Amino acid sequence: MEFDQNKDHIGGNFEWDVAPSCCDLLRGAVDEEKFIFVSNFASKGSNSFYMMPVTSDGYFARESGVTINHCPWCETKISGTKKYPGTKSA
Template sequence: MADQMEFDQSKDHIGGNFEWDVAPNCCALLKVAVEDEKFIFVSNFASDGNNSFYMMPVTSEGYFARDNGVAISHCPWCGTKIVGRKKYTAKST
């Protein structure tokens, strides 16, 4: 990839800076897109036991085309329903 957009992942978008409880295993491309390429992002929100996955569309100039992402429920490469859950640390009370 020639030009890569930089994100403050601590507040903007959650890429691959976390551990998986259940890693997506439909095909190798989805996991690489999250962890290495920072092309697909994983929300802190979950539904049916899986975190929400989304893409952020950009313009040809590299700016965000919209403020929020486009949710995806199936792998863009193999078409399989995405199953993936981030590992969270237990809260102490």
């Protein structure tokens, strides 16, 4: 299934400066499963994480994502930062 989505928002197409450390399931959902997306918008030292609901036939159910603030698996507050070109790791 191919989505018309900004490529740098989709997991696996960027490096982490500070990867989420709450549990491996969240990081895997971003990096491997491409189920959780990471916005380029950052607030309070963390990028925003969101899900894009799709219909049963694979189309986006809405134009914007649903922001998530806590890990769906371990319920810890999500914190993670993308590495941007020209920035040094923390």
